Amino acid sequence: AQKITQTQPGMFVQEKEAVTLDCTYDTSDPSYGLFWYKQPSSGEMIFLIYQGSYDQQNATEGRYSLNFQKARKSANLVISASQLGDSAMYFCAMRDTNTGNQFYFGTGTSLTVIP
Amino acid sequence: DAMVIQNPRYQVTQFGKPVTLSCSQTLNHNVMYWYQQKSSQAPKLLFHYYDKDFNNEADTPDNFQSRRPNTSFCFLDIRSPGLGDAAMYLCATSRGIAGATDTQYFGPGTRLTVL
Numbered sequence: 585a586q587k588i589t590q591t592q593p594g595m596f597v598q599e600k601e602a603v604t605l606d607c608t609y610d611t612s613d614p615s616y617g618l619f620w621y622k623q624p625s626s627g628e629m630i631f632l633i634y635q636g637s638y639d640q641q642n643a644t645e646g647r648y649s650l651n652f653q654k655a656r657k658s659a660n661l662v663i664s665a666s667q668l669g670d671s672a673m674y675f676c677a678m679r680d681t682n683t684g685n686q687f688y689f690g691t692g693t694s695l696t697v698i699p
Numbered sequence: 700d701a702m703v704i705q706n707p708r709y710q711v712t713q714f715g716k717p718v719t720l721s722c723s724q725t726l727n728h729n730v731m732y733w734y735q736q737k738s739s740q741a742p743k744l745l746f747h748y749y750d751k752d753f754n755n756e757a758d759t760p761d762n763f764q765s766r767r768p769n770t771s772f773c774f775l776d777i778r779s780p781g782l783g784d785a786a787m788y789l790c791a792t793s794r795g796i797a798g799a800t801d802t803q804y805f806g807p808g809t810r811l812t813v814l
Binding site for chain 1: 730732736739740741742744747749754787789791793795797800801802803804805806807808810
């Protein structure tokens with residue numbers, strides 16, 4: 585079964601606008617962590633933001649925030665004030681206590697910021 | 700700065716000619732991972748080490764081997780590269796702490812071309 589689902593293969597956003605990238609997850613473990621990574625064309629996977637299942641508040645890191653809706657099992661990434669440098673692939677990932685040291689990745693969303 | 704380093708960034712090899720990719724880390728993390736990522740796909744875990752304990756994914760071909768001589772270094776050996784092994788190879792590390800809060804940090808990747 586798919587642990588992480590990203591349903592948007594590609595997204596476009598106007599520079600300076602906000603954009604939401606969708607991620608849903610599947611786990612029966614009450615303890616899990618959700619991660620977002622950015623992968624520019626250079627190939628490096630850059631860690632952006634983390635949300636723990638027990639965290640009471642949505643995670644934020646600068647222009648990145650995570651819209652965590654536990655009942656819906658969704659962990660959408662919100663990028664505010666998009667910049668041209670935000671154009672990249674974005675991957676959602678999850679780890680729970682049953683996966684040991686493994687992380688499950690979604691198939692990614694390609695974001696293009698339009699000037 | 701603490702980081703994950705991969706060398707070389709680009710590697711060209713011939714069909715069937717063994718190749719070794721290297722990864723080092725200054726984060727002093729217990730876990731090191733090797734992923735294979737083909738174009739427009741999610742990273743695929745090949746194997747990982749928790750300290751010296753080796754964990755092979757069930758579907759990782761025997762053509763791929765790994766060594767971790769010490770905490771800082773990990774190598775990926777491809778014994779007889781085929782055209783289908785051309786991909787980006789990503790090394791990652793994590794602390795290996797219990798629970799779901801562990802975060803993976805990636806190196807810049809090695810892009811392998813097989814001629």
